Amino acid sequence: MIILGLTGSIGMGKSTTAKLFAEAGVPVYDADATVHRLYExxxxxxxxxxxxGTTAxxxxxxxxxxxxxxxxxxxxxxxEQIVHPMLGASRQKFLHDAEQSGAPVVVVDVPLLFETGGEKRVDAVVVVTTSPEIQRQRILARDNMTGEKLDAILARQLPDAEKRKRADFVVDTSHGLNPVRARIRDILIEAAKMPRRRS
Incomplete structure (x- = not known):
């Protein structure tokens, strides 16, 4: 089984890309959704x-x-020291279940993949990108988002150009869903022929 790590800075279209992988029949592990569950x-x-005072x-x-x-x-x-071990355990269970089900490729959706050394735990990295203009426009359209908050988030994330350099595959979400679907089909064909790389 090949594990693809899916990542990309905020507002790049990563969640949409993850949904399209799932639509293509690929099991997807969503780190953010898991954090939401842990927080409840x-x-x-x-x-x-x-x-x-942070819970109610x-x-x-x-x-x-x-x-x-x-x-x-x-x-x-x-x-992170509280949440990461719990995330790790849920990710192991997801991978175990996917392997048991015979899935040839799975996607692990991790926003801070490079920042947390997660690229060592996957066989290839898929980076989702778009233009800086589209990125800002998408993010500032969200509720409770300000320019200042956005800058604080971006400061914690590796720059997009650096992520693209380190990626095995890049998905550009600037031109709508159909090009993304086509790109995913190509990636799945390539990934199926790849050797396992994770340590």
Missing amino acids: GEAVSSIEAAFP NGKVDRARLSEQVVHDPAAMKRL
Whole structure:
């Protein structure tokens, strides 16, 4: 089984690309969706203990948590030390189940793949990209997003040009869904012939 790591900076169209991989019949592991689930269950008590006042009604209040960690690298690190082991366990289970089901290729969707050394755990990296203008336009159209918040997020992410340089495959989402679907078909054909590379 070949594991493709899917990544891309905020607003590049990564979630849409992940959906199109799933539409093509590929099992997709979504790290963000898993974090959402952890924030409503398993991670709540540990996060409340580390960051008092960031949970309510048995769930993590993402806005309050974000206020405490977004500009504080040490706090971000503490949060990652709580969440990453839980994410790792759920990802292992996903990979095990996919392998059992006989899937030839799976996609692991991880926003901070390069930033967390995740490229060592996959066989090839797919980077989703678009123009800086389209990126900004997409992100600033989101609720609760400001230019300042966007800059703080981008500062934590490897620049797009660097990601593209390190990618095995690049998917450009600037021209609508059909070119992305065609690109995914090509990637799946290529990926099926690849040797396993992960360590």
